[in-house]
Amino acid sequence: MSDSTLVRTQAVEQAVEPPAAATPPDRPDARWWKRLPFYLGLTVATFAFCYPLVWLVSASLKPKSQVFDNRLIPEVFQPQNYVEVWKTAPVLNWLFNSLTVGIMAAGTVTLSSAAVAFGFAYFRFRFRGPLFGLVLATMMLPGAVTMIPVYLIWNKLGFIDTQVPLWAQNLFGSAFYIFLLRQFFLGIPRELFEAARVDGCGYLGLFRRIALPLCRPALVIVFIFEFQASWSDLMKPLIYLQTPEFFTMPRGLKQLVDAFALSGEYHWEIAMAASVIATVPMIILFALGQRHILDGVATTAQKG
Amino acid sequence: MAATVESVERTAVGGSGGSARRGRDKRSPLARGEGRAAWMFISPWVIGFLVFTAGPMIASLVLSFTDYEMIRAPHGVGLENYQTLVQDPKIAKSLMNTFIYALIFVPTGTVVALALAMMLHKVGRAAGFFRTAFYLPVMTPAVAASAMFLLLLNGQRGLINQVLGWVGIQGPNWTADPAWLKPSIAIVSLWSVGGSVVIYLAALKNVPQQLYEAAAIDGAGPVTRFTRITLPMISGALFFTIITHTIGALQMFDQAYTMFYGPQQKATASDESLVYMIYLFQNAFQFFKMGYASAMAWLLFLIILAITLIQLRIGKRYVYYEGERD
Numbered sequence: 001m002s003d004s005t006l007v008r009t010q011a012v013e014q015a016v017e018p019p020a021a022a023t024p025p026d027r028p029d030a031r032w033w034k035r036l037p038f039y040l041g042l043t044v045a046t047f048a049f050c051y052p053l054v055w056l057v058s059a060s061l062k063p064k065s066q067v068f069d070n071r072l073i074p075e076v077f078q079p080q081n082y083v084e085v086w087k088t089a090p091v092l093n094w095l096f097n098s099l100t101v102g103i104m105a106a107g108t109v110t111l112s113s114a115a116v117a118f119g120f121a122y123f124r125f126r127f128r129g130p131l132f133g134l135v136l137a138t139m140m141l142p143g144a145v146t147m148i149p150v151y152l153i154w155n156k157l158g159f160i161d162t163q164v165p166l167w168a169q170n171l172f173g174s175a176f177y178i179f180l181l182r183q184f185f186l187g188i189p190r191e192l193f194e195a196a197r198v199d200g201c202g203y204l205g206l207f208r209r210i211a212l213p214l215c216r217p218a219l220v221i222v223f224i225f226e227f228q229a230s231w232s233d234l235m236k237p238l239i240y241l242q243t244p245e246f247f248t249m250p251r252g253l254k255q256l257v258d259a260f261a262l263s264g265e266y267h268w269e270i271a272m273a274a275s276v277i278a279t280v281p282m283i284i285l286f287a288l289g290q291r292h293i294l295d296g297v298a299t300t301a302q303k304g
Numbered sequence: 305m306a307a308t309v310e311s312v313e314r315t316a317v318g319g320s321g322g323s324a325r326r327g328r329d330k331r332s333p334l335a336r337g338e339g340r341a342a343w344m345f346i347s348p349w350v351i352g353f354l355v356f357t358a359g360p361m362i363a364s365l366v367l368s369f370t371d372y373e374m375i376r377a378p379h380g381v382g383l384e385n386y387q388t389l390v391q392d393p394k395i396a397k398s399l400m401n402t403f404i405y406a407l408i409f410v411p412t413g414t415v416v417a418l419a420l421a422m423m424l425h426k427v428g429r430a431a432g433f434f435r436t437a438f439y440l441p442v443m444t445p446a447v448a449a450s451a452m453f454l455l456l457l458n459g460q461r462g463l464i465n466q467v468l469g470w471v472g473i474q475g476p477n478w479t480a481d482p483a484w485l486k487p488s489i490a491i492v493s494l495w496s497v498g499g500s501v502v503i504y505l506a507a508l509k510n511v512p513q514q515l516y517e518a519a520a521i522d523g524a525g526p527v528t529r530f531t532r533i534t535l536p537m538i539s540g541a542l543f544f545t546i547i548t549h550t551i552g553a554l555q556m557f558d559q560a561y562t563m564f565y566g567p568q569q570k571a572t573a574s575d576e577s578l579v580y581m582i583y584l585f586q587n588a589f590q591f592f593k594m595g596y597a598s599a600m601a602w603l604l605f606l607i608i609l610a611i612t613l614i615q616l617r618i619g620k621r622y623v624y625y626e627g628e629r630d
Contacts, residue, residue, distance in 0.1 A: 038426040045420055046437040052495065053440060055463060056452050068461035112348045119345025123338055135349065138357055142555055142608055144584055144601040148367065148594050149360035172352020203341040232445040234558045239589055250447035250558075257451055258566040268455060275448035282443040294435060297499050298506035301544050 053279070060272040067268045081273040088270055091277060093245050094252035098231055099281075101166045101248055105230040106223045109170035113177035114219060118207045120178070121185035122193065132182075139175045143235075151239060165240045166248070167230065177222045180300065184218040185211055221296035224289045231282060249278040368599035373592045385599035395600070397575050398583040399607075401486060405560075405579060406553035408490040413497045414546060421504030422534075435505065438498035446492075450562035453492045454479060464491075482576040485564065489577065492559045500545045507541035508534070539623045547615050554608055557581040580604060 059067050060081055062074040069075070085091050120132050154165040193206050201209065212219065237251035247255060253274050260266045286293060343350075368385055372378035389395055420438060424431040441449065456463045459477030468475040478488040515533050524532065535542075556579055564577040584604070588597035 035427055038423045039430070042420070042423050042427065042434045045423075046434055049441055049495065049498070050437050052452060052456060053444070055456065056448075059455065068455065068458065070461075070463045070466055112352075116346045116349040119342050123342030123345070125339045125342040128342075131346070131350075134353070138353065140609070140612070141357065141361070142551075142601070142605055144555065144581065145364050145605050146357060146360035147601065148588055148598050149363035150356055151588075152363070152594075153355075153360070169352065169356050171348065172356065173349045178349065203338075203345075207345070228443065232447070232558075234447055234561065235585070238561075238585070250445050253445075253447050253451065254562055254566065257562070262567060271451055272455070275451050278448045279444050282445065283440065286440065286443045290436060294439060294502055297439075297502045301503040301541050302506065 056272055056279075057276055060269060060276045062269055064267060064269050067272065078269065081269045082277075084267075085270050085273045085277065088267075089252060089256055089274070090245050090247075091252065091274060094247050094249045095277065095281075097163060097246060098249040101163050102227045102230045104163075105167035105170050106227040108167060109174050109177060109226045110219055110223045112171055112173040113222060114181050114212060114215075115207065116173040117178045117181035118185055118211050121182045122203075122206065122211070135175050135178055139179070147239075154240065160240060161242045161246060163241070163246060163248075166233070166236050170226070174226070177226070181215065181218055181222065184215045188214055217292060217295075220289065220292045221299075224285065224293055225296065228282060228285065253278050364598045364601060367595050368602055370595045372594040374594060378595060381595070385596050388596065389599055389603060394575065394578065394583055395603075398578045398580045401576065401578055402554055402556070402580040405486045405489060405556060406550060408487060409493050409553050410546060410549050412490065413494055413500065413549060414542065416494060417497045417500035417545070418504055418542070420501045421508055424501065424505050425508040431505065435498075435502060438501045440498070441496040442498045444496065446496075446558035447562045449495060450492055450559045453488070453495070454563050457488050457491065479563065482574040485574070485577040489556070489559050489563065489579075492563070493553075493556070500549075503541050503545055504538060507538040511537040536624045540625055543615075543619045543623045547612060547619075550611060550615065551608055554604070554611070555581050557585065561585070 054072070055070070058072060058074055061077055061079055062069070062071075062081075063076050063078045066075055116135075120128065120135070150165075150169070154160060159165050159168075188211065192210060196206055196210055231248075232250060233248070234250045234254065237248045238254075241247055241251060244252070244255060253271070256274055257271050260268075260271065367378060369380055369382060370378035371381045371384070424434055427434070457465075457478035459465060459475070459480055462475075462478070464478070465475030476484045478484045478491075511534060515537070516529055519529050519533055560577050560579050561582055565582055580600075581604075584597055584600045587593045587600060
């Protein structure tokens with residue numbers, strides 16, 4: 001693609017981007033004392049929502065006998081719990097597994113869904129309507145219906161107790177993300193594609209050089225959503241993984257709690273430390289992509 | 305590799321450029337080239353649909369009429385699985401548990417999220433901070449949240465009963481008393497209701513301010529404004545979350561399984577936390593009754609379909625959509 005097209009692309013990029021902060025001016029009551037009750041209510045609610053996480057971190061630093069004392073500041077600090085977790089279970093493996101599975105799952109689903117979404121958004125072809133209807137219809141299908149035959153497929157292919165079944169299906173796109181990305185692609189002015197076509201850009205070029213760059217925020221949303229979903233998933237690792245070294249973080253955490261239950265000796269401080277380890281990467285992800293995530297959640301519902 | 309594909313396409317397009325203006329004749333090389341490219345783009349989904357959705361759906365339906373425990377090849381048993389389904393007391397029990405959980409969680413979740421969103425809407429710019437705070441629990445993996453709440457909800461020493469004690473309420477034995485298991489699970493789910501808050505807040509921001517001003521001039525009080533303006537104007541968002549939450553609640557697994565199930569589970573333990581997906585999971589992957597579990601999956605599908613259709617029908621009557629909907 002020529003430089004001039006690139007420049008044009010960038011120029012239009014600014015035009016395509018939804019005007020920032022164009023939200024209608026919502027006018028909260030100007031008199032601050034009228035807003036005070038809402039601030040109070042929200043503060044109480046914030047406390048209720050956030051304190052459990054604070055409590056979790058605190059409990060993970062306490063000795064076994066004090067986990068339940070509900071003190072904010074541990075009477076006895078025992079950061080060794082985090083060393084103990086490492087010794088009790090292959091937590092580093094779990095973290096690494098979750099990370100690789102998450103990146104594979106999110107990376108593949110973002111690319112494949114984008115390609116399919118572009119196919120449905122840009123081209124006019126026979127059966128487009130009915131096919132897209134089929135895409136939407138699959139969203140209604142509970143995972144339970146396909147769960148068993150899909151397990152039998154992976155079993156036949158010899159992928160049980162590997163991480164492949166945890167992400168490989170994402171190579172084929174996911175209905176919800178296809179729907180979401182198609183909405184974004186439809187928002188790109190068609191003249192932009194026509195101009196690139198005149199300049200001799202192929203279909204793959206249209207996708208790679210125009211559609212993808214212009215919808216980067218949407219792609220980031222899809223990546224983050226899927227990474228989070230993959231990171232938190234318990235069902236698939238339960239079905240497919242048997243060797244503790246291959247576990248993902250949630251599966252490992254569950255294993256840890258079960259092991260304490262089986263032995264009858266609950267080391268909740270260790271389990272809480274592992275819970276913190278499972279949660280921190282998600283908090284970091286949120287810190288990095290907060291705007292994308294919150295805007296993404298809001299848009300999702302509106303487009304839905 | 306990609307460059308080759310592009311140049312091939314370019315020549316193909318170049319050769320047919322002249323016919324581009326002549327409308328979309330199905331015969332024209334451009335349309336044919338475009339059709340081929342379109343199928344190339346959507347091929348991942350088509351393959352995935354055939355291999356991982358359509359195929360397994362048929363297989364699952366066939367399996368549901370067989371007895372398959374993975375040792376011997378499946379053999380047909382006719383309607384036996386479905387007959388067992390009707391008679392199995394655990395099916396009825398687990399369905400009941402699932403419905404009760406959904407009936408606790410979906411309404412309370414909606415009301416709590418709406419109340420929070422409305423307060424957020426009132427405070428204007430500060431909403432950003434609180435919104436972040438409400439969303440943090442959503443990021444917490446369900447297993448970690450469930451393990452944590454197992455301790456917070458502890459009947460004797462848990463933080464929640466301690467706080468209830470301060471205001472003079474003797475909290476129940478949440479995680480041990482069979483009557484309180486489902487509310488316990490609902491509390492864990494309720495904790496991560498922040499996603500709905502974000503959705504409702506966005507919807508509230510879209511309600512035109514003039515409506516309230518006009519209503520105020522006509523003398524409408526806050527209650528009237530809420531029921532006659534706010535609720536109808538955000539009914540689309542409400543409806544969306546109610547449907548997705550209901551579908552999610554009927555398939556709830558993570559929280560209940562983490563809190564109350566696992567290899568340590570004793571056969572004599574209470575069935576009060578046995579939700580449908582757990583029983584299905586047990587049948588499929590612990591007892592390896594693949595045929596029976598497949599029948600269970602289809603029953604769940606039909607139930608979800610029926611409930612969603614009912615909700616859609618109700619929605620048609622009550623949900624207001626602004627003109628721009630396509």
